[in-house]
Amino acid sequence: MKSFLRSLIAFGALCSILVFAGCRKTIASSPExxxxxxxxxxxxxxxxxxxxxxxxxxxxxxxxxxxxxxxxxxxxxxxxxxxxxxxxxxxxxxxxxxxxxxxxxxxxxxxxxxxxxxxxxQYRKLQIDPNYFTDSAFPSAVLDSLIPAKYLDHGSVVKGTDTVSLEGTSTPFTAVTGTINGNILYLYFSSFALSQAGANTGPVFNSFFNILHRYNSTLKGIILDVRGNGGGEIADLDYLMGQMVTSQYTFGYTRYKNGVNRLDYTPWAPAVVKPWVGGSVNVTAPIVVLGDHLSVSMSELTIMAVKTLPNGKFIGTRTWGANGPLTSSVYFDGGQFTIGGAAWGSTGYMFVYTSSSMFKYLNGDIYEGVGVPPDIYARETNAAYLSGDDLVVDAALKYLGL
Amino acid sequence: MRVMTICCAATFLMLCSLQGHSQFFVGAEGGLNMNYLTTSNASEPFTNYVGMRGWNIGVPIGYQFFDWLAVEATPTYIKKNYDIVRTGFLTGVYQKNYNTYLQLPVNFRFSFGGEALRGFVDLGGYAAYWQSGRIKGTEANILNEVDTAYETVNPTSILGENNGYSYNQKYTFDNAKDRRLEFGLIAGAGVSYEFLETYTVYLEGRYYRAMTDQQKNYETSQAPRYNDNFGLVLGCTVKIKQIISLFKK
Incomplete structure (x- = not known):
């Protein structure tokens, strides 16, 4: 009994000391x-x-x-x-x-x-170069008059424009395809909305993929032109690139938030191109992707997917620098959100459009904010356009041996 | 924490000068535990932090001042694990966090009862070093879509929309984020049985309460994260003096 009382008293005293010795920080709720x-x-x-x-x-x-x-x-x-x-x-x-x-x-x-x-x-780019947007002949002028007229084989040209919906906004969607010198297959499209290709652009992609599948072995090269392409749907990556490979490959990595604090991240997950479920061919001829300072988002991911291939080459200028795929923050614990919905209705006071994930290229470089550097530098200018030349296509054809 | 350390040290020195039941003991213990990460995830919908089982082994070394009071330190290897589980449409996404700590608890043991069978309570503090971690889980992979054939099938979970990426890899510590030293308090209660006047076996329920955040204080409005570890320990100690005298005989 005596020892029990002693234990009790000493225990109580020590309890008091420990309680005063330290407390946890308040775990406050962190509202959305x-x-x-x-x-x-x-x-x-x-x-x-x-x-x-x-x-x-x-x-x-x-x-x-x-x-x-x-x-x-x-x-x-x-x-x-x-x-x-x-x-x-x-x-x-x-x-x-x-x-x-x-x-x-x-x-x-x-x-x-x-x-x-x-x-x-955009603010930073215009601070550095006030002509960032205007010093470009791309896309419509070049497409309508120069490339189909000068470079593409007559009779092979298929082009068209539809209206598609990208993130709820109606957007003109233009696509052009054709062959150069009979054995180089060219494709341009203004945004990644291939699943929405309609009556006018649908035939463009049908023509491109038909030639790709039927004449793959005789093609000397493929040119994918994503200059001025502002991006779009991720599913197009497999639809486009997945028809040119017969096995899955990794071209980079993405990671997401997995907690509320700033440095809470998931591990890097491989970004892959899978052979398209509708069929694919193994393209061994060089695949050249043309990109420029107005190639954004999915365009940049496609450029990196091409660069990764042993027969891939990126010709053009450094891209915009928006590589992190994005969707609603509901899915990935990070990304776009709206504030002030209670007071200002469903559109809120302000919408914050931001990436849901961080992208790292296969070599470990993160090009967010800096853009993807070209393998071969070539830039189209207004002056060159006015004199009837597309310097970037010229560089691609030179690379392909024409 | 500093106050606690000073108090413990002063008390220990004072009690060391006492005679009577005084003697050193040493032993081994092991047990299973359940660890929970206590944090705020109010802004993470469809997310649960779930406790996970772990285990621990230790070597208790102590000094018995009186029949009712002892102090002990137990260098311990302990697993403090937890799971982050997404629910609802996000079901299937999770991350199990397996964390290993080298821990040094120092506690007083207050005991009571008969000569052989006694009850006791433990109270003290601990310091721990987060030695390593392993993460195992599945995340939805945005650049690995399921439906690339433009089919119109409504997915029933995010993994029906984006293929999952499953991983099981060593956790890479982030120097800007991770605080690898952990300090906390111990509270325990159990029963012990002494036999042959030399050996004592004990069974104890023990609670390790981390008082320091698992992360460095690197941002304003940071949600803190604390380990709460509940364990059941089975151990045995021997009185060193008795063992020495046995050898002398």
Missing amino acids: ATSYPGDNYPDVFQSFWTGMNNNYVFWGIDTTNWDNMYKVYKPLFDQLTVFDSAHESKAEQYFSQMTQGLIDSHYTLEFMLTGNAFSPA
Whole structure:
């Protein structure tokens, strides 16, 4: 009994010491960005900052100091007391300043009250080169007059334009195919919406794949032209590249968020091209992909898928630099989100368009924000176009021995 | 933590000067545990952090001051595992985290009861080093779609939409993120049985409560992560003095 009492007293004393010795940090709930109502600017700011903190997939390699953004911009948003045009202008300026250094080159802020948008990648490119977009003859002028007329064999040309829906937006979809010198197969398409090819573009792809499947052994080369192609559906990767290989291959890796903290990542998963289920051939002739500074997203992934092949070559200029595939954040714990849905309806106050995953090329390089470098540099210019030349196609034909 | 260390050290030195039942003991123990990761995942819909079984072995070394009080340190090799499981449409996506720690618990043992059969409670603290990790799981692979034939089949789970990538690999520590030193508290209760005045076997339920975050404090509004480990330990100790005298005979 005596020893029990002693034990009890000593145990109690030690308990007291240990309780005072240390406590855990409070495990506060970390709400989703969409949980904030968005009834005032400080709430909208908190929602945006939290959403970025949790959903942005590039924190592991992005140098933007997001904690510092909170310290600097929270007091500024606290001063915005009412939603009016003057304050909205200030708010959009602040949001733009906060994000202008982000490397995600898909990244776009869409302000629903004004219809304005801000793309950090576009902002930076125009800062460096004000003619980034205008100094390009691509795509329509070259396609309509130059390539079909000068380069493609007469009688082999099939081209057309349909309207497709990309992420809910109606977009013109143009495609051209034909042969060069009878044995080089050429394909251009303006976006990755091959599954939506309609009455006018469907025959283009039918022609391209028919020739590919029937005359594979006699082809001297294939040219895939994704210059000015803004990207689109991931399923097109297997549909296009998967018809040129007969076995699966890896061309890079993706990883995603798997927790709410910034550095919570899944392991790298291999990005693969699989032989298309509808049939494929083993192309051994050189496959040349043409890309430029306006080749974005799926175009860049396709370029890397081609580069990986032993018979693949990328000719053109460094691409846009938006390689991380994206979809709703519901699927991959990161990516795009809308804030202020409670106060502003289903479109919210602002839509944040951002990648759901980080992409790493097979060689270990991450080209997000910097673009994929060409194997052979060639750039089309307005001057060359006006004099009837496509310098990039010329470089491809030279590579193919013409 | 500093206060606790000083208090423990002072008490230990004071008690070391006492005579009577004083003697050293050493032994071996092993057991099974259930580890839980305590965190906030309110903003991760369809995500559960689930406890996982692990095991531990240790070598208790102690000093018995009185029949009711001992202090012991038990260098331990312990597995603290947990599972992240997605549910609903995301069912099939998971990651099992197998973490190995080298742990040094130091605790007081307060015992009571008869000469041979006694009850006891343990109270103390521990320091642990996160030695290695292994992750095993499946993730949906965005660049490996299932339906590339443009069929219109509604998938019933994300793995019907994107092929899963299954992995089983060593965990690579991230210096910016992972805090490999863990400190925490111990509480335990059990029964022991002494026989031949030399050996003591014991069975104990033990709780290791991490007081330090598994991650470095690298961002504002960080969701902390703590190990909570519940174990059942079976062990045996021998009194060194008795063993020496046995050899002398």
